[in-house]
Structures are given as structure tokens and as C-alpha cells.
Amino acid sequence: MIWALLAVALVAASTFAVATFPRSVLVFLLFQGSLLFVYRARIPDRLRWSLLAIALLVLMPAIGYFNSYYLEVATQVGIFVALALGLNIVVGLAGLLDLGYVAFFAVGAYSWAIFGSPHANVIFGGGFPLPGWWFYVFLLVGLGVAATTGILLGLPVLRLHGDYLAIVTLGFGEVIRVLANNLDKPINFTNGPKGITPISRPPAPFGLPYGEYFYFLALLIVVAVVLVNRRLEDSHIGRAWEAIREDELAARAMGVPLVRMKLMAFACGASFAGVMGVLFSAKQVFINPESFTFLESIGVLAMVILGGMGSIPGAVVGATVVTVLNLQVLKGFSLWLNELKNAGVTVLGYSLADLPTQFEPAKYERMVFGVILVLMMIFRPQGIFPARRRQRELAK
Amino acid sequence: MDYELLIGIFPQVLLDGIILGFMYALIALGYTMVYGVLEFINFAHSEIFIVGAFVGVEVLLGLKSVGLLDGLPWPIVLVLVLLAGMAASGFLAVAVERIAYRPLRQAPRLIPLISAIGISFFLQDLIRLFESLWRNAFNLVYPTIDVLNLRFELTETIDVSVKSLVVIGGALLMLWALHLIVNRTKVGTAIRAVAEDQAAASLMGIDVNRIISLTFLIGGAMGGAAGVLFGVQYGLINPYSGFIPGLKAFTAAVLGGIGNIPGAMVGGIVLGLLEAFAASYLSLLTGGAFGAEYKDILAFSILILILIFRPKGLLGEVVRERA
Numbered sequence: 001m002i003w004a005l006l007a008v009a010l011v012a013a014s015t016f017a018v019a020t021f022p023r024s025v026l027v028f029l030l031f032q033g034s035l036l037f038v039y040r041a042r043i044p045d046r047l048r049w050s051l052l053a054i055a056l057l058v059l060m061p062a063i064g065y066f067n068s069y070y071l072e073v074a075t076q077v078g079i080f081v082a083l084a085l086g087l088n089i090v091v092g093l094a095g096l097l098d099l100g101y102v103a104f105f106a107v108g109a110y111s112w113a114i115f116g117s118p119h120a121n122v123i124f125g126g127g128f129p130l131p132g133w134w135f136y137v138f139l140l141v142g143l144g145v146a147a148t149t150g151i152l153l154g155l156p157v158l159r160l161h162g163d164y165l166a167i168v169t170l171g172f173g174e175v176i177r178v179l180a181n182n183l184d185k186p187i188n189f190t191n192g193p194k195g196i197t198p199i200s201r202p203p204a205p206f207g208l209p210y211g212e213y214f215y216f217l218a219l220l221i222v223v224a225v226v227l228v229n230r231r232l233e234d235s236h237i238g239r240a241w242e243a244i245r246e247d248e249l250a251a252r253a254m255g256v257p258l259v260r261m262k263l264m265a266f267a268c269g270a271s272f273a274g275v276m277g278v279l280f281s282a283k284q285v286f287i288n289p290e291s292f293t294f295l296e297s298i299g300v301l302a303m304v305i306l307g308g309m310g311s312i313p314g315a316v317v318g319a320t321v322v323t324v325l326n327l328q329v330l331k332g333f334s335l336w337l338n339e340l341k342n343a344g345v346t347v348l349g350y351s352l353a354d355l356p357t358q359f360e361p362a363k364y365e366r367m368v369f370g371v372i373l374v375l376m377m378i379f380r381p382q383g384i385f386p387a388r389r390r391q392r393e394l395a396k
Numbered sequence: 397m398d399y400e401l402l403i404g405i406f407p408q409v410l411l412d413g414i415i416l417g418f419m420y421a422l423i424a425l426g427y428t429m430v431y432g433v434l435e436f437i438n439f440a441h442s443e444i445f446i447v448g449a450f451v452g453v454e455v456l457l458g459l460k461s462v463g464l465l466d467g468l469p470w471p472i473v474l475v476l477v478l479l480a481g482m483a484a485s486g487f488l489a490v491a492v493e494r495i496a497y498r499p500l501r502q503a504p505r506l507i508p509l510i511s512a513i514g515i516s517f518f519l520q521d522l523i524r525l526f527e528s529l530w531r532n533a534f535n536l537v538y539p540t541i542d543v544l545n546l547r548f549e550l551t552e553t554i555d556v557s558v559k560s561l562v563v564i565g566g567a568l569l570m571l572w573a574l575h576l577i578v579n580r581t582k583v584g585t586a587i588r589a590v591a592e593d594q595a596a597a598s599l600m601g602i603d604v605n606r607i608i609s610l611t612f613l614i615g616g617a618m619g620g621a622a623g624v625l626f627g628v629q630y631g632l633i634n635p636y637s638g639f640i641p642g643l644k645a646f647t648a649a650v651l652g653g654i655g656n657i658p659g660a661m662v663g664g665i666v667l668g669l670l671e672a673f674a675a676s677y678l679s680l681l682t683g684g685a686f687g688a689e690y691k692d693i694l695a696f697s698i699l700i701l702i703l704i705f706r707p708k709g710l711l712g713e714v715v716r717e718r719a
Contacts, residue, residue: 163509
């Protein structure tokens with residue numbers, strides 16, 4: 001009973017706080033923390049799910065209606081949660097370290113970007129962009145194209161293990177980026193470094209503002225991805241993946257079809273990224289190869305590692321924490337520092353105004369990812385919310 | 397097609413390829429030595445390499461600010477810079493091993509690799525942080541030494557700059573020194589013994605941990621030397637410019653047969669030549685349809701093909717299967 005009251009009170013209080021403070025990192029973290037608390041608290045399941053549903057379906061869009069900044073962050077979080085869940089299948093369940101994961105995201109994004117913008121006229125003659133409702137078709141097309149790309153990557157690397165596989169997938173990710181950068185000739189597919197714009201958006205139902213619309217769409221995809229993930233985890237496919245991760249030879253001896261299972265892991269992981277890529281390109285209206293660098297791949301990997309490889313709640317929490325760190329904490333620190341500088345504050349006799357102009361805390365994403373990866377590997381390789389099986393294996 | 401042009405640039409491209417190849421070879425040594433001993437890809441080696449370049453530029457700028465850059469004879473300046481870069485990179489590599497790899501030596505395969513990726517990213521931004529605070533800039537230009545920019549005209553179309561000769565000479569010297577250390581000294585024997593069989597080596601009274609640290613020291617120092625030479629040759633460096641050469645050098649190491657020291661040199665030169673030719677000829681041969689940027693794709697394709705069809709590399713022995 002106390003738990004239930006506490007959970008309701010926490011959600012209410014944090015929602016109130018978010019509604020009161022327009023751009024505060026801390027209160028938004030508090031809001032997310034309260035959701036996590038609800039998820040972990042010892043309360044009846046019905047209360048748990050209705051609280052979460054209310055918070056995500058009603059409170060968050062309502063906050064976003066008055067303050068689009070939080071909604072933007074929430075949508076970004078949603079996109080990265082889906083990516084982390086996809087990578088979680090490849091890395092966490094099947095144990096295949098994929099360092100070029102963002103390539104599939106790019107493939108999905110470009111598939112809609114090309115056909116959903118006037119750019120396709122350059123390739124196929126007139127008739128483009130496709131009308132907005134094609135966007136929904138392309139969610140499936142993006143899924144299919146990314147899954148096919150995943151299989152195409154998987155086929156040649158089937159025989160590779162561990163770190164060699166990692167390096168080859170890294171190379172593959174770079175190849176996709178270089179292609180995106182250079183396929184503006186001989187036929188202009190990607191428009192090179194200049195990127196593609198304007199990309200059509202689908203007509204939003206019920207006159208929803210686009211901020212809310214993309215938030216709900218991202219949420220819907222995330223829920224679908226979570227459900228698929230949960231069903232897969234305990235299916236014979238999921239078990240086969242985990243068997244491959246633990247011991248390939250033993251798995252083969254037990255009759256696990258290695259080729260099919262590995263390809264399926266690549267295809268599944270890739271397909272989630274492909275769907276989110278389509279959504280991403282419509283949301284951004286503009287894409288260029290800069291959004292699909294190695295840095296992004298490692299960012300998603302850091303999310304999976306932080307949460308715990310093979311753990312679904314872990315991937316969700318990891319994606320949330322890392323995205324908020326990047327979008328809010330680092331940028332917030334930058335802004336705060338600038339304010340202090342402009343106010344002429346001195347620390348221990350050193351005037352902050354003398355700080356070099358090139359020193360911008362917002363630019364240190366890599367350091368954040370790096371620190372997360374190293375510290376987690378040394379002190380807690382099973383992650384914050386370890387998958388149960390994984391925990392037993394690594395905590396020996 | 398302009399055949400005269402194609403043939404005319406050939407010697408110059410060959411020379412560029414050889415220089416690039418020696419650079420890759422020096423970096424590849426760091427990957428291959430560590431792999432030989434620990435069977436582990438030291439992903440942070442690309443940053444250990446670029447730290448050498450940054451220490452080099454700092455020493456040069458320091459000498460310049462006290463007026464010694466033109467005051468001292470240029471070979472002494474070069475040796476000073478090389479030694480500084482090698483020392484910094486070598487000790488950094490040892491520290492990285494001690495902090496981020498050693499605690500994970502018994503962990504499953506992917507754990508230390510992920511830790512190494514983390515270190516690589518961390519170091520990139522650490523260099524950026526340091527240079528931003530210290531110089532308020534992190535894209536640094538190597539100060540020029542006049543003698544190094546002199547060019548000899550060999551024929552009408554080909555010329556060689558002094559710095560190219562210095563880079564090739566320096567690289568050859570390093571490789572020769574490494575060869576002596578590994579094959580002619582007691583320490584080198586110990587390194588080879590540890591690479592062969594750690595348990596047996598330790599039973600023979602070899603301090604395995606010390607030898608592993610030493611391997612990182614030597615590999616790191618080679619990377620540091622490569623960093624300084626990279627800066628001297630190409631002039632402009634930033635904290636992120638080590639990453640791609642590092643990846644290429646790893647490709648070179650795999651191409652030559654990972655864990656195999658002569659293999660790293662052969663792989664480096666082959667890859668350097670292939671890349672230089674791809675960069676110059678692709679665009680000419682395809683009428684501009686495919687530009688020089690496709691050289692990166694070429695390198696990665698080589699990596700994938702080698703790993704699939706000849707994982708032991710050009711000169712390698714059979715690599716033990718590890719999951």
C-alpha cells in the first residue's frame with residue numbers, strides 16, 4: 001500500500017515539477033526516474049501498467065504541448081531505445097559484436113529520404129515526392145531493406161568470430177557512410193555530403209501537432225519492438241541465439257542451425273533500426289551522412305552495455321540515460337558555463353571568462369561513451385539491469 | 397584515355413604509396429605485437445599513435461617558442477621530437493594496458509575489446525580537452541623546418557622531398573631496431589616465448605606481466621614514432637585523425653598475417669601502394685565517376701576478403717581458432 005501511494009505521489013510530483021520548470025535537466029531526470037520506480041516498485045501489476053500508460057500516453061504529450069523541448073528529448077529517447085533494443089538482439093542475445101549498427105539506421109533513413117523528397121526526380125524523372133501516406137508503406141519498406149542489408153552483411157561474415165567480426169562490421173559501417181557521402185556521382189542517389197531535403201512528412205491524424213505525432217509514433221514502434229523482443233527472447237529462436245553466444249560448437253552439436261540463426265539475428269536487429277530510420281528522416285526533414293557515423297554506432301553500443309547485454313529493461317534504461325546525458329546534461333553544462341562566464345564569475349581566483357573559447361563541454365560525447373564503456377567493463381560487465389542468465393555467467 | 401598521364405604519374409604515385417606503406421607498417425607493428433602476445437585487438441592503438449603526433453608538435457612548438465627550432469641542427473631536432481613522441485606513446489600504451497586491459501585478462505573475449513573501444517574514444521576527447529585548454533585549438537599544424545621541404549628533382553616529372561626521405565629512412569631504422577630487439581636479445585626471446593605459450597613461459601621463470609607491459613611499450617613507441625612521422629609528412633593533425641590510419645594499419649596487420657612482425661611490414665607496404673594507386677587512378681580510369689574517396693572502401697574490402705579467404709594473411713601461420 002505504501003509502495004502504491006509512493007509511486008502515485010512520485011509520478012504526480014515529478015510531472016508537476018516538469019510542468020513548472022521549462023528547461024531543467026534535473027526535473028526531467030526525476031520524471032524518468034519516477035517511471036523507473038513505478039516499473040520496479042512492489043505494486044499490483046494493474047496499477048503499475050496503468051500508471052506507466054498514463055504517464056507516457058497522457059502526461060508526457062500534455063507536458064509537450066506546452067513545452068516542445070521535453071517532447072523532442074522524449075522522441076529522441078524513443079528512437080534510441082528502439083536502436084538499443086535492436087542492437088541488443090545482435091550483441092546481447094546472439095553475442096555478435098556489431099560496431100557498424102548505425103548503417104542499418106542509415107539505410108532505412110535514406111530509403112524514405114530518397115523517395116519521400118523531390119530528390120528522386122533526379123534519378124527516375126518526374127512524379128516525386130511520393131504523397132505523405134506512402135510514409136506508412138515505407139516503414140515496412142525500410143524494415144525490409146534494412147533486414148536485407150543485415151543478411152547481406154551477415155553472409156560473408158558468418159565464419160568470423162568475436163573481435164574479427166567486430167572489426168569487419170565496423171568496416172561495413174564505414175563503407176555505408178562513404179557510399180552515402182560519394183554516391184552523388186555517377187548517378188546522384190544520395191546527394192553526397194549536402195544531404196537530402198525537404199523530406200515529406202505523413203499527414204498527421206486528428207490534427208495532432210507534429211511534435212506529438214512523432215512522439216506517439218516513436219512510442220508505438222518502441223512498444224512493438226519491446227513486445228517482439230520479449231516474445232523472441234523465450235522462443236526457440238532466442239534460446240538458439242543464446243546457445244550460439246555461449247558456445248558455438250556446443251550449439252551446433254545440439255542441432256542449432258548456425259547459419260540461419262545468425263542471419264536471423266542480423267536481420268532482426270537491422271530491421272528495427274530500419275524502421276526507426278524511416279521515422280527519423282521524416283521527423284528531421286533533412287538528413288546527411290553526418291548523422292550516421294561510427295560515433296553513433298558506439299553510442300548505441302554504450303546504451304546496451306550500460307543497461308546490460310541481453311536485458312530488455314536494461315536497453316531501455318541505458319538508451320534513456322545516455323540520450324539524456326548527451327542531449328541535456330552536456331548541453332546544459334555548456335549553457336550553464338556560458339552563463340557563469342558572462343556573469344564574470346571567478347572560481348578560486350580564476351575568472352571563468354578566461355576559459356578558452358574552444359572548450360565546449362557539449363562536444364565531449366566521445367568521452368562520455370568512452371568512460372561508460374571502460375567503467376562498465378571493469379566494474380560491472382553485466383550492466384545495471386542484468387539479464388538473469390547473463391548475471392550468473394559474468395558475476396562469478 | 398590519356399595514357400601518357402597515366403604512365404607519367406606512375407613513379408610519383410609509387411613513391412607516395414611507399415611512404416604511406418611505411419607509415420602503416422609502423423602502426424601495424426603495435427597491433428600485431430599485442431595480438432601476438434595477448435590475441436587481443438588493441439583498439440586504442442590508433443589514439444596511442446596520434447598522441448605521438450601531438451607530443452611531437454608540442455615539442456616542436458616549444459622549441460620554436462624558445463628560438464631553438466632554427467638554432468639547433470635539424471637532425472638533432474628530429475631525433476628529439478621522435479624520442480619524445482616515442483616515450484609518450486610507449487608509456488601511455490603501458491598505462492592503458494595496466495588500467496583497462498589487465499583487470500579483464502580472464503574475462504570473455506568481447507569484454508576487453510569493448511574496454512579498448514572505450515579507451516580509444518576517451519583518449520580522443522582527452523587530447524581535445526587538453527589542447528583546447530592549453531592552446532585554445534585542437535587542429536594543430538606542424539611547424540615547418542626549411543631543410544625538410546627542399547625537393548630534389550629526379551626527372552622532369554618526379555621529385556622527392558627531404559621529408560619523404562626522412563620518413564622512409566626513419567621507418568626503416570625503426571623496423572631494423574625492432575628486428576634486433578625481437579630476434580637478437582634476451583628480452584626479445586622472452587616476448588616470443590610469451591607469445592608462444594604464456595603458461596610455459598612463466599614456468600621457465602619469465603615474468604609474463606612484465607613482458608606484456610614491455611610489448612605494449614615497444615608497440616606504443618613504434619606507434620609514437622609513426623605519429624611524429626605522420627605529422628612531419630602531412631602537416632595537419634587533430635585528435636580524431638588517428639582513427640582511420642589506425643583502422644587501415646590494422647587491416648595491414650591482418651593482410652600480412654596478424655601476430656607476425658615481418659607480415660605487418662609487408663602488409664603495410666602492400667596496402668599503402670594499393671591505396672595510393674586507388675586514390676590516383678580510380679578517378680582517372682573511370683572518368684571521374686568514382687573519386688579518390690573510394691580508397692577507404694578498397695581497404696575495407698581487402699580486410700573482409702582476407703579474413704574470409706585467407707585469415708592467416710599473406711605471411712601468417714595458422715591462426716588458432718578462438719570463439
